[in-house]
Amino acid sequence: MKIIMLGAPGAGKGTQARRIAGEYGIPHISTGDIFRANIKDQTELGMEAKSYMDKGQLVPDELTVKILLDRVAKDDCKNGYVLDGYPRTIPQAEVLDKAVTELGEKIDYAINVDVPDENIVRRMSGRRSCPGCGATFHIEHMPPKKEGICDTCGKELVIRDDDRPETVQNRLKVYHEQTQPLIEYYNKQGIVKEVDGTKDPEAVFNAIKDILGA
Ligand code: AP5
Numbered sequence: 774m775k776i777i778m779l780g781a782p783g784a785g786k787g788t789q790a791r792r793i794a795g796e797y798g799i800p801h802i803s804t805g806d807i808f809r810a811n812i813k814d815q816t817e818l819g820m821e822a823k824s825y826m827d828k829g830q831l832v833p834d835e836l837t838v839k840i841l842l843d844r845v846a847k848d849d850c851k852n853g854y855v856l857d858g859y860p861r862t863i864p865q866a867e868v869l870d871k872a873v874t875e876l877g878e879k880i881d882y883a884i885n886v887d888v889p890d891e892n893i894v895r896r897m898s899g900r901r902s903c904p905g906c907g908a909t910f911h912i913e914h915m916p917p918k919k920e921g922i923c924d925t926c927g928k929e930l931v932i933r934d935d936d937r938p939e940t941v942q943n944r945l946k947v948y949h950e951q952t953q954p955l956i957e958y959y960n961k962q963g964i965v966k967e968v969d970g971t972k973d974p975e976a977v978f979n980a981i982k983d984i985l986g987a
């Protein structure tokens with residue numbers, strides 16, 4: 774099963790992709806997480822990606838596409854994967870389609886987690902992320918059991934550098950200009966499934982399970 778998560782920054786793509794990965798036993802692949810891991814390790818890729826991410830801009834396709842193709846070629850992707858944050862541009866989608874078609878396969882679902890812009894800024898300001906395992910919490914909607922500490926791995930939670938309000942506004946602008954057109958792109962393939970991302974995380978996940986089946 775090959776799944777793409779679509780949706781604005783902060784719509785809950787990561788939250789739901791983790792759950793899908795756990796439920797269906799497929800890897801969760803987030804290009805944002807891959808970039809953040811590289812920033813933490815201070816790799817050349819990380820330093821270059823950071824210069825775009827901190828401004829709320831997209832990392833150029835040339836860098837992103839190669840990382841994604843390398844990742845989906847790994848053995849654990851044989852039975853499928855859930856992509857979170859890729860593709861973000863039409864050229865990225867075309868590269869993925871080409872790679873999948875060459876294997877005689879297809880993308881099964883593009884799940885669009887729909888959340889209006891008004892809700893997004895509030896969500897981002899309350900987000901706390903684990904620098905260790907990548908788990909995400911929200912100080913009101915999904916608080917960790919112990920304040921400031923990751924439930925999964927016990928590390929201290931942090932605020933992402935790109936969650937400052939000015940950067941969030943720019944990420945939303947970039948989303949509408951460059952990423953939202955992907956809904957139409959995948960609609961033409963007949964694989965878009967809409968879910969209401971304003972519901973609580975459990976309800977959103979139940980809607981997704983209804984789409985994906987047992
Ligand atoms: P990326 O890491 O992908 O960030 P994003 O798309 O901006 O999305 P977020 O991770 O901010 O949000 P999310 O939808 O995963 O929501 P989450 O589940 O955390 O990318 C970061 C940057 O990297 C980009 O700006 C770009 O520069 C670069 N990049 C990455 N991929 C790229 C690519 N392919 N091409 C080019 N550049 C790329 O939830 C958000 C908050 O809300 C959390 O606090 C969560 O707890 C809470 N929440 C979740 N669901 C609910 C709910 N149902 N109700 C209430 N609260 C909820």
Ligand code: MG
Nearest residue numbers: 786787788805
């Ligand atoms: Mg995310």
